[in-house]
Amino acid sequence: MKILMKSVDMICVSNKDGKISPIKYKFVGKDEQIHIVKINKILERNEERLAGNRMYIYKVMSIINNSQRVYEMKYELATCKWYIYKM
Amino acid sequence: MKKYIFHIDANSAYLSWQAVYNLQHGNNIDLRNITAAIGGDASKRKGIILAKSLKAKKAGVKTGQPLFEALKVCPELTIVSPNYQLYVTCSDEMMAIIQTFSEKVERFSVDECFMELSCEDPIAIAYQLKNNIHKTLGFTVNVGISTNKLLAKMGSELEKPDKVHTMFKEEIIKKMWPLPVNELFMVGRATYKKLSKYGIVTIGQLANTDIVFLSQIMKSHGRLIWHYANGLDFSPVKKDSRKIKGIGNSTTTPFDVDDIRYASLFILSLTEMVAIRLRANKMMCHVVHVSYHRASQGGGQGRQRKLISPTDQTNIIYQTAMELFKEIWDEGPIRHFGVRVTMLYTADIYQRSIFDKKNLEKKRKLNQHIDLLRVKYGSQTIKRASFIASGINNINGGIHEDYPMMSSLL
Numbered sequence: 001m002k003i004l005m006k007s008v009d010m011i012c013v014s015n016k017d018g019k020i021s022p023i024k025y026k027f028v029g030k031d032e033q034i035h036i037v038k039i040n041k042i043l044e045r046n047e048e049r050l051a052g053n054r055m056y057i058y059k060v061m062s063i064i065n066n067s068q069r070v071y072e073m074k075y076e077l078a079t080c081k082w083y084i085y086k087m
Numbered sequence: 088m089k090k091y092i093f094h095i096d097a098n099s100a101y102l103s104w105q106a107v108y109n110l111q112h113g114n115n116i117d118l119r120n121i122t123a124a125i126g127g128d129a130s131k132r133k134g135i136i137l138a139k140s141l142k143a144k145k146a147g148v149k150t151g152q153p154l155f156e157a158l159k160v161c162p163e164l165t166i167v168s169p170n171y172q173l174y175v176t177c178s179d180e181m182m183a184i185i186q187t188f189s190e191k192v193e194r195f196s197v198d199e200c201f202m203e204l205s206c207e208d209p210i211a212i213a214y215q216l217k218n219n220i221h222k223t224l225g226f227t228v229n230v231g232i233s234t235n236k237l238l239a240k241m242g243s244e245l246e247k248p249d250k251v252h253t254m255f256k257e258e259i260i261k262k263m264w265p266l267p268v269n270e271l272f273m274v275g276r277a278t279y280k281k282l283s284k285y286g287i288v289t290i291g292q293l294a295n296t297d298i299v300f301l302s303q304i305m306k307s308h309g310r311l312i313w314h315y316a317n318g319l320d321f322s323p324v325k326k327d328s329r330k331i332k333g334i335g336n337s338t339t340t341p342f343d344v345d346d347i348r349y350a351s352l353f354i355l356s357l358t359e360m361v362a363i364r365l366r367a368n369k370m371m372c373h374v375v376h377v378s379y380h381r382a383s384q385g386g387g388q389g390r391q392r393k394l395i396s397p398t399d400q401t402n403i404i405y406q407t408a409m410e411l412f413k414e415i416w417d418e419g420p421i422r423h424f425g426v427r428v429t430m431l432y433t434a435d436i437y438q439r440s441i442f443d444k445k446n447l448e449k450k451r452k453l454n455q456h457i458d459l460l461r462v463k464y465g466s467q468t469i470k471r472a473s474f475i476a477s478g479i480n481n482i483n484g485g486i487h488e489d490y491p492m493m494s495s496l497l
Contacts (some may be wrong), residue, residue, distance in 0.1 A: 003115060004113065005113020013390070027388065028462070049180065049223050049224060050107050050108070051104050051105075051107040051108040051111060051173065051177050051180075051224060051225060052173075052177045052179065052180030052181075053108060054177040055111065082111070085113070
């Protein structure tokens with residue numbers, strides 16, 4: 001997997017226990033077209049506190065270009081930003 | 088169980104914190120592995136080096152060096168502007184981890200602290216602490232272990248990075264005495280020069296010098312460093328030392344200043360910021376310190392003066408700073424100015440003096456209102472007429488004063 005760290009517009013859900021889960025996101029691809037990707041499954045959840053900056057890391061599965069891909073997304077708590085981290 | 092003192096020191100703090108933050112945000116260059124430094128603004132040729140990577144250190148870059156000088160020594164140097172908010176967060180998180188090991192922790196500066204702990208195996212604890220910080224926060228620390236604060240600090244300064252060192256009394260002769268005397272805490276440039284004049288170049292030589300002789304040439308400071316060289320220090324680990332000791336502000340000027348008008352404007356713009364911070368902290372100062380660095384031949388001077396009564400007034404601090412500056416300035420070109428206030432008291436209750444100027448309370452209220460306006464509408468809302476068309480900002484500098492950057496008292 002390659003580190004991309006590309007920010008995206010995300011729709012996510014926060015349940016009554018405060019657990020945040022990504023649902024689907026929108027991003028502008030290399031072809032300058034808007035792509036909408038659905039998160040089919042969350043495989044792993046982790047938290048990191050590097051440099052004291054809290055981020056949630058999700059290992060997720062989606063269908064991208066008609067093939068199933070496993071990759072990682074990050075959510076930065078301080079800025080409320082979502083990123084495609086590694087793909 | 089025996090009581091031990093640990094000194095925990097983040098390795099090239101600002102730089103490694105920035106490096107970890109950048110890596111976390113997908114940057115594939117680790118600032119720690121290239122010639123990189125944190126400091127100022129490279130495009131404006133402003134500021135000084137605050138921290139550097141080990142590679143930059145090898146290339147001759149020094150902390151405190153002006154940017155343009157560092158770039159002369161190492162043209163390929165990558166310079167990153169400081170992000171104080173990040174450093175405060177890193178410092179707080181590091182403290183939070185250390186506090187899970189012991190309740191008695193003293194924050195000595197933004198990147199180092201002392202911890203007191205009674206345990207059986209201090210080395211195992213130190214490794215656990217060091218590895219825990221590395222794993223959780225992503226940066227490395229050095230840990231020094233001993234039975235007093237001075238020796239613990241001297242221990243953590245030995246080999247870097249990511250190391251644990253012990254410096255017990257019986258190890259002083261082997262580990263500390265062969266070091267050059269300027270490696271000793273509280274031996275600065277001036278003391279080093281004085282000591283080398285008498286042929287004292289290592290800590291061991293200092294430790295074996297007659298204390299009476301040192302006392303004659305350097306008064307109480309001579310006695311202090313003799314005690315330190317012999318590993319003697321009895322200061323306790325103070326639990327809460329977040330009290331601000333002084334508020335200072337300095338700036339590197341974009342051009343050589345050789346005119347009293349410009350010098351006074353720079354000093355005034357620095358004083359404005361110092362006084363705003365002083366009032367924001369609801370404090371008053373009793374001592375004003377002013378300093379400058381020469382443009383070409385290097386070096387500089389500083390002088391301080393105690394006021395008759397404490398103040399938080401911009402005008403009084405500025406007038407005192409200008410009196411001091413006129414006393415020390417040799418009229419040569421200047422590249423760096425600094426204004427600092429110390430001996431801080433709370434502003435709620437303070438001692439009035441019969442020499443106080445009239446309308447003091449009125450003037451305090453005026454300053455408070457100007458501060459409010461500046462906070463609400465920006466620093467340019469109200470400015471002194473002397474700044475008009477001068478090309479100099481009416482308020483200069485902006486370093487956070489949340490934590491003392493370096494303390495000289497153990």
